[in-house]
Amino acid sequence: MADPMRIRAQAAGGNATVKVLMSHDMETGVRKDGAGKLIPAWHIAEVTATHNGKSVLTAEWGTGVAKNPFLQFTVKAAKVGDKIAITWKDNHGDSRTDEATVAA
Amino acid sequence: MTSRREILKHSAVVAALLGTTGLFPQYANAAFNKVAFDAKNLADVYKGLGIGLPVLSSGVVLQAPDIAENGAVVPVGATSSLPGVKQILFLVEKNPLPLIAVFNLSDRVDAAILTRTKMAQSSDIYAVAVMNDGKVLYAKKEVKVTLGGCGG
Numbered sequence: 624m625a626d627p628m629r630i631r632a633q634a635a636g637g638n639a640t641v642k643v644l645m646s647h648d649m650e651t652g653v654r655k656d657g658a659g660k661l662i663p664a665w666h667i668a669e670v671t672a673t674h675n676g677k678s679v680l681t682a683e684w685g686t687g688v689a690k691n692p693f694l695q696f697t698v699k700a701a702k703v704g705d706k707i708a709i710t711w712k713d714n715h716g717d718s719r720t721d722e723a724t725v726a727a
Numbered sequence: 728m729t730s731r732r733e734i735l736k737h738s739a740v741v742a743a744l745l746g747t748t749g750l751f752p753q754y755a756n757a758a759f760n761k762v763a764f765d766a767k768n769l770a771d772v773y774k775g776l777g778i779g780l781p782v783l784s785s786g787v788v789l790q791a792p793d794i795a796e797n798g799a800v801v802p803v804g805a806t807s808s809l810p811g812v813k814q815i816l817f818l819v820e821k822n823p824l825p826l827i828a829v830f831n832l833s834d835r836v837d838a839a840i841l842t843r844t845k846m847a848q849s850s851d852i853y854a855v856a857v858m859n860d861g862k863v864l865y866a867k868k869e870v871k872v873t874l875g876g877c878g879g
Contacts, residue, residue, distance in 0.1 A: 687827035695841035
C-alpha cells in the first residue's frame with residue numbers, strides 16, 4: 624500500500640486552495656537498471672478530486688509528471704470545514720484516497 | 728565502431744519496445760487515453776486527444792522557470808482568465824513522451840493548475856487550454872535544463 628498523501632486545503636476569499644503531495648515513484652519506463660534492463664513504467668494514471676463528495680477535477684497523467692507528484696488547484700465556493708478528497712490510481716491498479724478539511 | 732555492449736543494449740531496448748506494443752490490461756479503465764500519452768510528437772498527441780491544432784493565445788498563461796537546474800522536477804503552472812476552459816494540458820516537446828498531463832476541469836474549480844514535470848532536455852513547454860466551444864489555445868515557454876530528468 625502506498626504512503627498517504629499530504630493534502631492542505633486553505634480557505635481564501637470564498638474559495639479553497641488545495642495543495643497535494645502524493646507519494647509515488649513515477650517510473651518513466653525509459654530508465655535502465657544496473658544490468659541495462661529497461662525498468663517498466665509505473666506511474667499514477669488517474670487523479671480525481673472531490674469537494675464534499677462531488678467530483679470537481681479529474682486528471683490523466685503520463686510518466687512525465689515528476690516523482691512524488693505535486694498538484695495545486697482552487698475549488699470555488701468552498702468554505703472552512705468542507706471536505707476535499709483526492710484519489711489516485713496507478714497503471715498497476717494500485718490506488719489511494721485521502722481526505723482533508725478546508726482550514727481557515 | 729559499435730561495441731558488443733552497445734548492440735546488446737540496443738537489442739534490449741528494441742525487445743522492450745516490442746513488449747509494449749501489446750494490449751495493456753492495466754489500462755482497462757477507459758479514462759486513460761493511452762494513444763495520446765504514448766504519442767512521440769505533439770501532432771500525434773493532439774490527434775490522439777481528438778483536438779485541433781492549438782492557437783497561440785494571450786488568454787493562457789504558462790508559468791515555468793527560465794532555467795531548470797534539475798530536469799527531474801520542473802514546476803509548471805497554467806492559468807487562464809477566459810471563461811469556459813474544459814481541459815488544461817501540459818506538454819514538453821522534446822520529452823520521449825511529450826504529453827505530461829491532462830486536467831479535466833469542472834465549473835467548480837478555477838482554470839489554474841500547478842504541478843511538476845520531468846524534462847529530458849532543454850525544450851519548449853506548452854500549456855494548452857481546450858475550451859468548451861472547441862477552441863484550442865496555447866502558451867509556450869522555452870526552459871533550459873542543466874541536468875536531464877528522464878534517465879537513460
